[in-house]
Amino acid sequence: MEQVGFVKKVNGEKVEVAVKRISACGDNCKSCGGACNKPAHIVNLPNTVNAKVGDYVEIKGKTKNILKYAMIVYMIPFIMLLVGIVISMEVLKKLQIANYEMISFLIGLIFLGGSYFIVKKIDKIIEKKEEDTMEILRIL
Incomplete structure (x- = not known):
């Protein structure tokens, strides 16, 4: 590019x-x-x-580095969403809570929001390596 x-x-x-x-x-x-x-x-x-x-x-x-950073920016939030949903579904199912699917989805969204801070922290590290x-x- x-x-x-x-x-x-x-x-x-x-x-x-x-x-x-x-x-x-x-x-x-x-x-x-x-x-x-x-x-x-x-x-x-x-x-x-x-x-x-x-x-x-x-x-x-540099295409290799740009693709690597794009993967970080898109995959970390996606993985956090899935982790939040899967873990909360298992826990809520064991606790026999009604509507555990909807609650798990909401918890997944909270994890997705939390991933913003992780990506922001990584962005600060990458910003220092701009010449890379x-x-x-x-x-x-």
Whole structure:
């Protein structure tokens, strides 16, 4: 996945690059009508091409790492939902509670909500490793 970014700052061996987010409508606002005003995403990357402030650079996302992080973001909530439902069904069934299916589903939703905090914690760890997911290919 290649994108174009604008170098905003040079901090020693790293550069601060503003990358415009890609919209679902393909940036064709006439056909969309959503008037989405997307702010740029700021990333700090190693300055491997000796870029200067004001340069446009081509950035490439490392597919392997992006897929790994996407799996984390989608699978942890799904697994937590299933774990919450299955465990609570077994416990509530043994306690002979009526409507244990509905209660188990609600407990699964609580587990799903709790997974937000786990994903947020992992996101903070990944944020520190931003250069592992993206690299600057060249100056445009």
